Amino acid sequence: MTALSDHPISATAVRALADAGITTLDQAAARQRSDIAGIRGVGAQALAALDAALAAEGKSFGTPIPVTPTSSSTVGDAAAGAETPPRPAREAYGTPPISGLSSVAPPGPGYNPLAIVALLLAFAIPPAAIVLGHVALGQIRRSGQKGRDVGIIALVLGYVLTAFVVIALLIWLAVIITVIGVIAQLPDMQLPELPTAPGGGIPDGGRPS
Numbered sequence: 001m002t003a004l005s006d007h008p009i010s011a012t013a014v015r016a017l018a019d020a021g022i023t024t025l026d027q028a029a030a031r032q033r034s035d036i037a038g039i040r041g042v043g044a045q046a047l048a049a050l051d052a053a054l055a056a057e058g059k060s061f062g063t064p065i066p067v068t069p070t071s072s073s074t075v076g077d078a079a080a081g082a083e084t085p086p087r088p089a090r091e092a093y094g095t096p097p098i099s100g101l102s103s104v105a106p107p108g109p110g111y112n113p114l115a116i117v118a119l120l121l122a123f124a125i126p127p128a129a130i131v132l133g134h135v136a137l138g139q140i141r142r143s144g145q146k147g148r149d150v151g152i153i154a155l156v157l158g159y160v161l162t163a164f165v166v167i168a169l170l171i172w173l174a175v176i177i178t179v180i181g182v183i184a185q186l187p188d189m190q191l192p193e194l195p196t197a198p199g200g201g202i203p204d205g206g207r208p209s
Contacts, residue, residue, distance in 0.1 A: 002026070007053040009046050016041025026063075029054055033061040112136050115147035118154035122161060129158035 002025040005014055020039050022028050028036060028050055036042055036050065054060055114136035122129035133155035140148050 002053075002057070007049060009049045009053075010043075013042045013046035013049075025050075025053055025057065025059075029059045029061060029063040031061060036061065109143060109145040112140050112143075112145040112147040112151065114139065115151035115154060118158070119150050122154050122157035126158045126161035126165065129154050130162065133158060 003023060007025065016039050017023070017028065017036075019041075022031065022036075033047070037047060050061075054063075114132050118129045118132035118136055121132065133151050136151040136154070137148065139145065140151060
């Protein structure tokens with residue numbers, strides 16, 4: 001086989017062809033001309049030089065590489081075009097599955113722990129349940145874990161109970177303010193005076209019978 005560097009082909013084209021696995025004239029002849037032209041770095045001058053080199057040896061693009069016989073058996077196989085027998089399924093698809101495990105499906109993702117914690121905190125610390133519920137739903141959306149319904153329930157309970165607590169605190173605060181206002185007005189209240197008789201005594205009508 002003649003090396004491409006032995007022909008008047010530019011060094012750039014020779015390197016580009018070598019990168020494509022073509023280092024000899026026979027390897028170039030085995031390719032189609034359109035394939036050679038599509039290699040980056042092979043220009044029109046390099047194609048013309050390849051055409052001239054192939055024509056000088058009585059070849060052209062698309063000529064298969066001749067098979068060099070190594071023994072009588074390989075010559076007979078090459079002449080007859082013997083096909084390689086198919087590999088067993090074990091070799092074709094790699095290591096066979098371990099017996100007893102092939103039919104067992106891999107375990108799916110479990111429940112998200114934050115969703116369960118958020119549901120428990122909804123009855124004790126509703127604001128914390130709201131925060132953990134949002135975090136749990138984000139993790140479930142990314143990882144595909146179970147517990148989305150639990151997270152939603154925790155969020156609903158957290159919001160409802162938080163609103164209830166806020167309303168209760170506002171009512172309690174309003175009652176405290178009202179009581180404080182009433183207590184502050186007590187010193188200004190005066191009892192009604194009893195009528196007095198002449199001389200400063202209490203008339204008989206003012207005494208209890």
